[in-house]
Amino acid sequence: MPRAAFASIGTAVPDRVVTNADLVALMETSDEWIQQRTGIRERHWVKEGEGVADLAERAAHRALEKAGWQPSDVEAIVFASIQGDHVFPGDGCYLQARLGLPGVPAIDIRNACSGFLYGLSVANAWIVSGTYKRILLVGAEVQSTGLDVSTRGRDVAVIFGDGAGAVCLEATDDPGRGVLSVHLHADGRFAKELSGAAPGAIYHPRVSVQQIEDGSVFPHMEGQKVFKHAIVKMPEVMREALEKNGAQAADLKLVVPHQANLRIAEVVQKSLGLRDDQVFNNIQKYGNTTAASIPLCLEEAVEARGVQRGDLVGLCAFGAGFTWASALIRW
Ligand SMILES: CC(C)(COP(=O)(O)OP(=O)(O)OC[C@H]1O[C@@H](n2cnc3c(N)ncnc32)[C@H](O)[C@@H]1OP(=O)(O)O)[C@@H](O)C(=O)NCCC(=O)NCCS
Numbered sequence: 001m002p003r004a005a006f007a008s009i010g011t012a013v014p015d016r017v018v019t020n021a022d023l024v025a026l027m028e029t030s031d032e033w034i035q036q037r038t039g040i041r042e043r044h045w046v047k048e049g050e051g052v053a054d055l056a057e058r059a060a061h062r063a064l065e066k067a068g069w070q071p072s073d074v075e076a077i078v079f080a081s082i083q084g085d086h087v088f089p090g091d092g093c094y095l096q097a098r099l100g101l102p103g104v105p106a107i108d109i110r111n112a113c114s115g116f117l118y119g120l121s122v123a124n125a126w127i128v129s130g131t132y133k134r135i136l137l138v139g140a141e142v143q144s145t146g147l148d149v150s151t152r153g154r155d156v157a158v159i160f161g162d163g164a165g166a167v168c169l170e171a172t173d174d175p176g177r178g179v180l181s182v183h184l185h186a187d188g189r190f191a192k193e194l195s196g197a198a199p200g201a202i203y204h205p206r207v208s209v210q211q212i213e214d215g216s217v218f219p220h221m222e223g224q225k226v227f228k229h230a231i232v233k234m235p236e237v238m239r240e241a242l243e244k245n246g247a248q249a250a251d252l253k254l255v256v257p258h259q260a261n262l263r264i265a266e267v268v269q270k271s272l273g274l275r276d277d278q279v280f281n282n283i284q285k286y287g288n289t290t291a292a293s294i295p296l297c298l299e300e301a302v303e304a305r306g307v308q309r310g311d312l313v314g315l316c317a318f319g320a321g322f323t324w325a326s327a328l329i330r331w
Contacts (some may be wrong), residue, residue, distance in 0.1 A: 259288055
């Protein structure tokens with residue numbers, strides 16, 4: 001059976017850098033509060049007219065170039081994003097058109113911060129089953145245009161950033177390389193704890209002036225609940241991956257946790273007993289970029305930690321749903 005191997009990673013973030021000091025001008029917050037609670041120093045936010053498909057296209061071209069692929073080599077697109085440029089269709093189709101690939105399937109995945117790993121699971125299954133040999137997996141997110149950047153929304157607004165990461169996944173028969181496993185979980189009993197209520201099909205009309213005024217159009221997050229679940233579920237699902245593959249935490253060359261919050265990543269590292277050189281974080285520069293955060297961090301991490309062919313790499317995520325997931329990869 002073939003395996004899915006990472007042929008390349010390409011990333012893109014908007015040019016506009018928003019520092020903690022910039023946020024202080026918009027809401028009652030401080031650089032100290034944000035850094036102490038989240039580790040974030042700055043994030044990138046889109047300028048007007050720039051969207052999810054723009055970031056995804058830039059990341060995709062970089063990934064294709066690094067893999068030495070032409071766009072026409074892509075047999076399927078898996079696109080993870082919590083909320084696209086438009087209500088529908090998803091940005092998978094917009095990206096497909098921009099890459100000039102009529103007829104190539106494009107699937108959209110909306111599993112928030114676990115979206116990249118949910119997408120990897122789909123792409124991996126297609127490759128292992130022999131359905132496709134070359135897949136473009138994208139995590140792309142524009143959060144900034146949906147944030148309440150007043151004091152009312154400060155708990156959420158300071159956390160999120162915009163960005164995109166694209167991975168060229170190829171089928172390989174090399175037994176020493178590729179995705180070993182992907183584990184996915186969800187618990188919808190906590191759907192409302194991290195959610196966006198409106199616009200929604202349950203409302204007539206789908207969004208009202210009142211909802212705009214009372215903030216129902218902005219994300220709602222019960223921060224402490226999210227934190228408490230994330231620090232349990234992320235190590236748990238990483239351990240599940242290790243056990244399934246008969247590996248130990250010490251065998252891991254690199255772990256890239258979803259960049260939700262530096263404090264969460266630190267607890268995950270401690271819980272798994274990982275050394276500093278086994279874990280990589282870059283939330284300090286990008287904030288939480290939801291489905292883009294793992295590829296955005298992985299590209300930098302592979303370089304910074306000198307990951308070589310055959311090294312064991314672990315990925316884990318937690319986010320809205322609640323959903324959580326892990327993947328173990330022989331690089
Ligand atoms: C959001 C988070 C940083 C808040 O930290 P916390 O220590 O739980 O803080 P609390 O929510 O208890 O709020 C403490 C105080 O800070 C205030 N506060 C909230 N956001 C603030 C901000 N940006 N700046 C300054 N003060 C802020 C609150 O209003 C509260 O004030 P009060 O004590 O007067 O009521 C933290 O809960 C967290 O990181 N949760 C996980 C979030 C996450 O990872 N989300 C993405 C999941 S994929």
